[in-house]
Amino acid sequence: SPIKNVVTAAGGKVKAGQSILTLDKSAVEHDYATLKFQLETKRSDIAKLKLDLNKSYFDIQSNNDIKQLRIGNLIDAVENAKRLFKAGGGTREDIEQAELNLKVAQLEKKQLENEIKNKQQTMQLEEKDAEIAAAIQESDLNELQRKLNLANVVATRTGVVTYVNKNI
Numbered sequence: 001s002p003i004k005n006v007v008t009a010a011g012g013k014v015k016a017g018q019s020i021l022t023l024d025k026s027a028v029e030h031d032y033a034t035l036k037f038q039l040e041t042k043r044s045d046i047a048k049l050k051l052d053l054n055k056s057y058f059d060i061q062s063n064n065d066i067k068q069l070r071i072g073n074l075i076d077a078v079e080n081a082k083r084l085f086k087a088g089g090g091t092r093e094d095i096e097q098a099e100l101n102l103k104v105a106q107l108e109k110k111q112l113e114n115e116i117k118n119k120q121q122t123m124q125l126e127e128k129d130a131e132i133a134a135a136i137q138e139s140d141l142n143e144l145q146r147k148l149n150l151a152n153v154v155a156t157r158t159g160v161v162t163y164v165n166k167n168i
Helices: 028-089 092-150
Strands: 002-008 019-023
Touching: 028 092
Parallel strands: none
Antiparallel strands: 002 019
């Protein structure tokens, strides 16, 4: 940072912690504030992502439960078609149609279960990626904070200043 002001000139006595120079930290402070805002936004985005993913997962899980109920109903329909056929009130085609409907529903359920498994893995990866991005931004923010702290030119111990660059 450029020198803004010389507080203690060469030859002046200083105590530990006393300021010697004032540096212009406005650019670093601006970068720090911007990065802090971006990090807060990223954390908010992570929370929103988790909510969206959980809602999507819940919707898929609900569809899976509905499919299970439908399969139960279709199993009953197959049994009813078989009973009707034995009693002479149904046809072989009715049984085949009921069995076909059951097989289709079972395949749809298997497909949905696979989608649930994939959604869980995707959710974990997306959350991990977002957390890593936030951690990187937090590391950058900490580095800017360290630079701001180092920009305070103070005496480390009591003594006399022997040289100060006065070129502001």
